[in-house]
Each structure stands twice: as structure tokens, then as C-alpha cells.
Amino acid sequence: MTAATTGVPAKQITDEDVAYMKSFIGESAVVVQWNEEASTDSIRHYAWGIGDENPLWLLDSYAQTTRYGTRIAPPTFLYSVCDAEVAMGMSEGIQAIHLGADLDFRRPIRLGERVRARAFVEDVRERVGRRSGRLVEQVGRTDYFVGEELVGIVRNTIVCVARSSGGQRMHEPRDPHVYTDEEKEQIRAAILAEEIRGQRTRFAETVSVGDVVPQVVKGPLDLITMTAYYAGAIGTAGYRGVETRVRQQERVRNGDPSAPTNLGPEHFLSEPFPSLGHQDAAMAHAIGMPGAYDNGNQRVSWMAHCVTNWMGDDADLVSLSVRIKQPGVFGDTQWIGGEVTRVFRDEAHGACAEVTVKAINQLGVETTSAVAVVSLAETRSS
Template sequence: MTETTPRKAADITDEMLDHARSLIGVWLRRDVHWPSYAEDIAPIDIRRWALYSTGDDNPLWSDEEYARRTRWGGVIAPPTFLYTIDSTIVAPGLRGVQWIYGGTRWENHVPVRPGDRITAKARLLKVEEKSGARARRLVVQTGEILYHNQREELVARAEADVMRVPRRTSGKGMVGFEKREREGRQVWTPDQIEEIRKTYLGEERRGSQPRYWEDVQVGDELPAVVKGPLTLVDIMAFYVGRRNTYPPLKLAFQERERHPANVYVSPSTGIPVHPAAGHFDDEIAHEVGMPGAYDQGWMRANWIGHLLTNWCGDDGWVRRLNVRLHQPNLVGDATWCRGTVTGRSVENGRHVVEIECWGETQRGERNVTGSATVELPSRAL
């Protein structure tokens, strides 16, 4: 069978699961040839991630003169920047079975700054078989990723969930999105677009004005942050903001030689592509099991981070962030990110608040939920 011959997608077998489970606890090789490992972080890396991958124009991420006047004394990276060092995808084995980002639990210890060189190591923690309304059989692989800087400080720890679901041509792919597939992309009226425009222009950012722990109460609502309507340009910009991405052209063919089972061959064009092309191409999205072209799930994790940093201000610190995805976010969808304060406490001398956060689409569906622990300045210190 040649590379350009459409093939039946792989199903999940017991042998594949046994192989995947044999890798639990093994520290896995992360590609040391990517610039994210070989080069120090430049200001443009942080600026691109904040602006293009997140849509966050906070000058703390990009303006050195502004940032020098903050508690940090210089530019730092947004709380989800480490996705661009290592994707948090720890899903060895199960070749030819589609992976779908499920969510990440972040613990942030020290900020990332220009000039840092971050390395990551990862291992698989568990492999769980599940079934549900969307798939008769799926697997969730949970991995641990440790990020260290050049001073050997632990910058952050992440636990990430990756769902492995057979593709549609296996005969056992995801189901339940047929109605959305028939409906096609969301159509917006000029009045609706105008309302979103006003929301963007009126976005609240605390910035240099401290939000003190003593002034926060349980039940306080975070000002909403809108994202969308999602376009292919937004998804492309997300890729532009990353320090590494999927290989193109000759490099793509070399990658397919190493991992032929992951190749998707378009039946309409005969062109072999990486299945991540489903983020741009409806045909490939349908093979993955999605109703249409969809975002990369990390985008919504970034958006929740944006919601939090807008609220807490430049003196705040997102210490923990737990994000879980629920519904596909399709081209044409808009998401309103919201949050509520659920608790206040002092942890080891740190004044922190607990926040429940979520994203809700124009259809009234929550496509992402999360929780966060945010450290705030205290008037007592």
C-alpha cells in the first residue's frame, strides 16, 4: 500500500493498550532538535504567544519599559506560555489512533523571562479505558511534564489528559455531532458582530492597579473576556505564535516515514497530511470525528489564562490552573470566558483566592471549564 492510498484507520486493540501501559513511568524523549530546546527564549517568543496565540495585549508580556515598573522588574510570559516549549501531549503507543487534547492541570512556581532556556521531561502516568456517548471505546492517557530553567529551578509542573479515539474510517470513531455537521458554520448578523466588537473594545484589564486580597469577596464575578467568532486566521495565528509546530513540506514527508500510521490521506485529493490539518480542513475534521474545522484545545486554556490575568492585574500570579475541555470549538463559534471567586485563604504566607472559570458559546454550551488558584498582593505586607 503506497502512502497516497487511503487506508482504513486503526482501531484500539488490547495489544496496543498493553504496549502503551508498558511505558508508564518511563521518562520519554522530547525532541531536542526543536528551537524550544536549543535556543534561549527571546522577547519576540513571549510577545508572539501573548498576541497571536492568546490575543492578549497586556504590555506586561511585551513592553520592557512598562514591565520594569511592575513587581517583576521586567517582561514575563503569560501563565500558559510553556505550551510552546512542550505541548503537554504525553501519548505514546496507539499508533494511528487519533489524539484529542482533554485538558491540563498546571502548577506554576517561577515566571518565565526572556533569556531563559527551558527544558522539559515527560512521562506517562496512567492509561485508562473509557466509553461514553461520543465513543464506544476510547482511552485517556495522562502524562506528567516537568519544566526546568537554566538554573535548574522547577518552573512548572503539568499533568495533561489526552483522549485517544479511533478515526471515522475505522468504523468506531466519535459520534453525536451529526446535527452540527449538517448545520454547518454559525452565521452571525451584523448586530451580533457589533455587540462582540463593543465587548472587545470594552475589555477590562486591571493592569498596574493592584487587586488586593482583602478587597476580594467570595461570589465576585470576573469581567468576561470574549473570544471569536473563531476564524481560520485565528487558528493560523495560534500556530504562528508557537515556538514549534508540525513539520512542513520535505520535513513532513520525512516525519511520515517515521510514523506512517498517523498519516491521513484525503480521498478527494490523494494528498497525505498530518491529521492536525483537521484544524483547518472540514474533510479531515470529519475523519477525526469532529463536525467541522476546530480549534487546538490549548487555545481555550490560553483564553482562561487571559481571563485570570486581566482580573488579577500585574501584581497577581496564577499559581495553579486546571482546564478541561468538553465540546469542540468550531470555526464560526464565539466563546465568552467567565469566572467567579469561590474561596479565599492564606497558604504558606501567600494570600490566594480560588476561582471557578468556564467558557460558554453562543449555543449556551460550556466548551471549557476550569479552576484556578491566584495569588494576590495583601495590604498587610
């Protein structure tokens, strides 16, 4: 998330820190995949984890009637294969925070296909935050293959900031939001009213700038939701039972060739595990977050969910660019919707629509923005 601060962190990022991170540009990372196959179970677990019950992902009887002839995985299932978190060379005291992602979808992943991930640091760049001082952004690129075919590319942008300490933090603590019974019922009704376009083909000639992209509602965020998400896309190789985590830590410490290197060693060696902030409020506060908070890839998946609902089965999601502006903490609800902002033709994809969507939380704060490109079906000549 963005690194808005209330003071200058005790540790500063040094020239040596920056030079070391830049030394990893172009270097391949050892990644440990969560899923290797788009199986019945892995697709279902991921779809449930992101709260997306599109029958194209979940029902064989439905999917067999579509142009695919079989179930396919949600586009962001790529994160279930490998979370694409790449931020190498971070020294002790530097915190990695998900800033955004740019995803390029070459084609859907079909039921039964085996997927392989390859990751490396593509770029490292410095900037100065308005309130947070010196920052380093790392862009990690992860390529996904079925056999030798490139089926998707994810570029996750990670901002590396000096970890909060001494009472100075990126965000002030915030208690979970308390909803009235009426607000709870409104959220429930909105979830049940979610519209999935499905087999009602959205032809290019019917799409215009300003068309509304209906909302999906996510939340209120809670521990079970986070657990369900991690069941589908566990994240880095540090998310393991304590016994296997100890063994993995030993592999990292000893430089075992099988040990993950996509993040700095401290990420895998720290106790308590840094990413417990996604589930535990005390750990979240310790790293300067307002409370236990959602996962950046999870937020990307929610934005994609809104777009795939709108576009239907006969369109293709070509790309998705997401910027995360504020953390979502336990108790938060996100209303995600938008509109068509451009209609155009592309040499590679034919008739396309650019769709812009935003996530607004229950406090009226815009937490996330995204721009998607969708390749639309064209009306056949009679």
C-alpha cells in the same frame, strides 16, 4: 475534546491496545521544542497568537515599572516551548483528543530565559464512555526547567478513541455560524471593552466569594486566528514545511534517536497530517469533528487570559485546571468569565483565591470549564 458519538466506531480498542499503551508509563519521550528562549519575539508572537495584549508581556517600558523589572511571558507560554502532548503507543486507527490539562506554575518565565522541557507518560487509565464505548485516557507530564530550576509542570490528558469511520462520527458536521451585523458589533464592542487589572493591585482583603471575573471574548474563530496561534505555539514536531516534514517522517520511520516519540508514530507518518483538522474542514470531518476546530492548548490559554486579566501584576497564578467539553469550530465565539468561588490561606502561597471560569459559545453551550488558584498580594502593615 470529549468523545460524544452517534454510533459505535468500526474499530474497537482492544486489550492489546490498552496493554501496549500502559507499557509506556514512566517512559520519557523525545520532544522537539518550538521555542527554547523566552525572547522578545517568541513572547510577542505567543501573546498575539492567543489574543492577549497585556503590557506585562509586550511592553518593556511598562514591565520595567513592575515588581519584575522586565517583561515576563504569559503563564501558558510553556506550551510555546513544548506543547505537552504526550500519548504514546497508539496503534493505527486510534484518534487522540485533548480532554483537559492541569498546570502548576512555579514562577513566571522572564525575558531572555532559556527553557528546557522533559516529558513522559505519567498514567494510562481505561474507562467506558456513555456513548463512545471503551476509551483510554493518557496523562502526559511535561516538566519545564530554567537551568536546573523547575519552573512549571503541565499534565495534559489525552483521550484515545477509535477513529470514526463508515459514516459514524463523534460529532455531526456543523456549518460556521452566521452572525448578524448587530451580533458582530456586540462581539467587537466586548473585545474592545476587555479589562486588564494591571498595576492596580488586587489585595487579598478586598476579595470575596462571588466576586465577578470579567469576561474576555474569543472569536469568531477563523483560519487566520489558528495560523496566528501556531506561529506562537506550533504544536508537535509534525507541523513543518513539506520538505522538512518528509525528512522528519523518515527519521521517525527509521527510529532515529532525534525523532519525536511523544505521540504514536502514525501521528507523524500519516498523510494527510491528522492535525490538519485544526485548519481544514474536510480533514476535521474525516476524523469525526463537526468542522475545522481549535486547539486544546489554545483553549487552555484563553482560560488563563481571563484569570490573569482579573488578578493583575502583583498576584501569581499558582495553578490552572481546565476541562474541555465541546470542540470550538470555525465561526464559533467563546465568552469566558466567572467568579471567585473560595478564599483561603495556603502555607506555601499565603492568601489565595480560587477562581472558576467557564467558556460559553454563541449557541449557549458550555464548551470549557476551569478552576484557577491565584496567590494574592496582602496589605502591608502601616
